[in-house]
Amino acid sequence: MRIALAQIDCRLGNIPANLAAHGEALRAAREAGADFTLFPELSLTGYRLRSSINRVMLADDALAEIARRLCDEGALGAEQFAAFGCVELSPRAVVYNTTLLIQGCAPAPRFRHRKVYLPSYGMFEEERYMHPGDRFRTADIMLQDGETWRVGVLCCEDAWHDSAWLIMQARGADLVLVPSASPGRGVESERLGSQQSWHGILRTQAEFCGCYVAHCNRVGFEDDIHFWGGSAVFAPTGEIVAEGTLMDPDLLCCDLDKRVLTRTRVATPLVADENWDLTLRELRLARDEVLRED
Amino acid sequence: MQDPRYVLNINPELVRRILVEAIRHTGEAIRGEAVGRWVVNLSGGLDSAIVAFLACEAVGPENVRALLLPYRTSMPASREDAMRVVEALGIGYQVYDITPAVDGLYLSKGDDPDAANKRAKGNVMARMRMIFGYEECERWNALMLGTSNKSETLLGYTTIWGDSASALNLIADLYKTQVRQLARNIGVPQVVVDKAPSADLEPNQTDESDIGFSYYAVDSVLARFVDMGMLPDEIKADLRATQGELGIDWDAAVDKLCGVATEAAMRPGLVDIMEYKRRMTPIVPKISRATIELDYRPPKQWGR
Known part of the structure; x- marks a missing residue:
């Protein structure tokens, strides 16, 4: 699978401009022969929407229209996939931070992930304006060459929860997509603090889960905060396969190899060795005996 | 969690990059121009010097203008040090003596400017300097750069609607000791880096003795x-x-x-x-269902 990470800047609340940027990145990715293009979190709307979120939330028909436009304008080929971020308005009028997975030939989204962990501490206030999703699932997608990949999505803060990765492991994800809008902070050492933390987590989880991890982080400024970019793809061996520039827009392309997945999983069968019954039993016990007392 | 011993350390190159990009982005977001113009009031101190250096790096010296705004009791060294910065950067500048404007306020009231309450007059001076700055901005189609650091902002060692007013308060997330670290490789004249910080609103004043x-x-x-x-x-x-x-x-x-x-x-x-000084939107008693700041909290740069 050739994956492209579209490390774009997004204009806050400006869907037409962002849609054009998506089209441009998809065309470049298509040119580069990408099967799959990943965009950052909330790529269609920008991140820090606050009380203006009602101006950019979209119901399914509007989202389908956006997907159709990306295909009709030749940006997304029939056999290509893309995942982008949007504010979803559900039929019951619940607002979600959603990542949509679409395929060029299909009118309806192939898969959607509603962000589960909405950070609402420190500088973050997502749960003030959005509702958490209630599941972590994967989807099987078939590429042009007939190869099938099992993909899951952990949107930004989701990836900071070990439990979410455990579910990805249990579901046998080959590739975990991690779109993010991570603000840059921490300037005390060689590398940006945000980048150090993210790389540590993603690299470790790629090894633990025996899967590829594709992290697409956006760039640009919104009011007081900047997003640091530095998108990267991590192999199950822990290696960084590709890494984007810091703070500037970028389009990273690299090839993911199912044989590497197989080799790594056979050599280090962490997931196969996992004792799920024990894990689930002990987790329940810990919840009952400890967490509920807190 | 970080080790508290290193919490004040910064990587100057990373900070410099972020602040330079912030200047470029803000000019574009507010003015809709790829290269914005900026006005900075130079006091002769380190904070405003560093802001001027970063602004020049971001948009070029031709798009930065400095104002030197002495009052008759200001220390002559302040103006000399500000000129060192102007010359090092090759930026356009104006020197306006704010004495007639500040004393004029007291004369309007029928008071003797020399008998005025020192603190009150210091605040008039700080606000007057921003009036000059904003007037320059309007005529030159520029934005005002603020030069407050995080230490004085947290301590409230600022004049509200005076030096705390600006379009972009560039270094307000850097403590004074971090500003000094940043200064090391940016080219600020050494005499400016080494001098004792002073508001220079009263004779022989220093920040550290005030605080x-x-x-x-x-x-x-x-x-x-x-x-x-x-x-x-x-x-x-x-x-x-x-x-x-x-x-x-x-x-x-x-x-x-x-x-x-x-x-x-x-x-x-x-x-x-001092939190009230950091709320540039004043406290507003809530009456409606959508009070500004409490409920109505849009981003500052919608659509940009």
Whole structure:
């Protein structure tokens, strides 16, 4: 699978401009022969929407229209996939931070992930304006060459929860997509603090889960905060396969190899060795005996 | 969690990159122009010098204009040091003597400017300088750069609607000791880096004598309190353990800045009390269903 990470800047609340940027990145990715293009979190709307979120939330028909436009304008080929971020308005009028997975030939989204962990501490206030999703699932997608990949999505803060990765492991994800809008902070050492933390987590989880991890982080400024970019793809061996520039827009392309997945999983069968019954039993016990007392 | 000993360390190259990009982005977001123009009031001190250097790096010296705004009691060294910065950068500048404007206010009231309350007059001077700055901005289609650092902003050692007013308060997330670290490789004239920080609103004034503690002491406390979320007692213990005495009364510094809370009583600290100065939208009694700031909280740069 050739994956492209579209490390774009997004204009806050400006869907037409962002849609054009998506089209441009998809065309470049298509040119580069990408099967799959990943965009950052909330790529269609920008991140820090606050009380203006009602101006950019979209119901399914509007989202389908956006997907159709990306295909009709030749940006997304029939056999290509893309995942982008949007504010979803559900039929019951619940607002979600959603990542949509679409395929060029299909009118309806192939898969959607509603962000589960909405950070609402420190500088973050997502749960003030959005509702958490209630599941972590994967989807099987078939590429042009007939190869099938099992993909899951952990949107930004989701990836900071070990439990979410455990579910990805249990579901046998080959590739975990991690779109993010991570603000840059921490300037005390060689590398940006945000980048150090993210790389540590993603690299470790790629090894633990025996899967590829594709992290697409956006760039640009919104009011007081900047997003640091530095998108990267991590192999199950822990290696960084590709890494984007810091703070500037970028389009990273690299090839993911199912044989590497197989080799790594056979050599280090962490997931196969996992004792799920024990894990689930002990987790329940810990919840009952400890967490509920807190 | 970070080790508190290093919380004030910065990587100057990373900080420089972020601030330069912030200037470019803000000019574009507010003015819709790829290269914005900026006005900065140069006091002769380190903060405004660094802001001018970063602005030049961001948009080029032709798009930065400096104002030197002495009052008749200002120290001559302030103007000389500000000129060193102007010359090092090759930026356009104007010197406006603010004496007639400041004294004029007192004359309008029938008062003697020389008999005015020192604190009140210092604040008039700080606000007058921003009036000059904004007037320049309007005529030159530019935006105002603020030069407050995080230390003085947290202490409230600013004049509200004076030096705290600007379109972009560039270094307000850097403590004074961090500004000094940043200055090292940016090219600010050494004499400006080395001088004692002063508001220069009253003769022979220095920040550290006004505040009662050195910036090193203040920043060591504030970084633990604000950035690391440590409690006053933890801060005292940590500072005694890691910093040694250094002739600083750490307990007094923590009590003054962070307040005192015992089971019997609590007294807010300077940082708590001064929060009102950091709310550039004043406190508004809530009446409607969508009060500005409380409910209506749009981003500042919608659509940009």
